[in-house]
Amino acid sequence: MSTYLVKRLTYILVILLAASFLIFSLYALTPGDYVSSNIKLSPERKAELRELYGLDKPMLDRYVIWIKNALQGDFGYSLAQQKPVLTLFNEYIWNSFLLAAVSTFLTWLIAVVIGVISAYKQYSWFDTVVMLIIFAAMSIPSFFIGLYLIKMFAVDLKWLPPGGMTTTGSNATGLAYAKEVIQHMALPVVVMTLLGIGSLTRYIRSNMIDVIKQDYIRTARAKGLTERKVLFTHALRNALLPAITLVGFELPGLFGGSLIIEKIFNWPGIGQLYMSSFSLRDYPLLMSFTVFIAILTVLGTLLSDLLYRLADPRVKLD
8 A cells, every 4th residue: 555655646746747837838828917918007017027026037947936936835926916826725715615515515415315216216207307307407507507596596585695705794703604604605505516416416326226236235135124224335335436436526626616606606715716817817826726726636536546445445556
């Protein structure tokens, strides 16, 4: 196991180095930047700022400087926000994590339960209705679902707030603050859960259909075990083994999978900050966030491999 981890970590470092150079090159070669596109600055001030922030240097020199600073925990300075990138991450990224973590938990919980029941009752009216709802949810764009829920629950019924994380001007603390946050995150969590539940339910349903046809499932039933124990103890454990590979994609999705949703609901997360940085051409922030997603991606694949080994001792990691 230790040899495997050393090999994987070495590969991860090489991959991240190559990915960081590619990401830096793409942003560096993109025409324009925050300084040159800012019409409020005079040509002299633009030239001064470009020299101050090293934007007038060759691309390779800029990359070497950036990677050295990044290894020391300095990911650059956001010219648009006038703050260090790491400070902005600390301010916004936990809001995104809260939103995505809750929706991910609900997505897996609901998908597992519905997928198991749908596989057990294959071709029944329940299975048919579930498949129709899943395909409908997967075919409707996220922005349409979000705007429709805002109109229904926030504008028409006035049950929930239309956006934001807290009420404007609110000074609530403690339980009152937690209640406000829960109310404001209800709609975006519902939308993100609906978007993720479709493909995951189909995946679990397909795996369960294959598993419940195996001989050991018939043996478990022959021993007199209850159907619930057979399905959720014996069958589900083996059906979830292929789904463990999806965990690796969930980790970067916790921060990068809600860009549009955060924009629609005005949620103060890293996704909305990332989207607004595009129009401002704030490349230090854009580049750092993209590298951050790349780091989470490679770590997520490593985590899924380790979890697969823990779930199935027959798997050897060499």
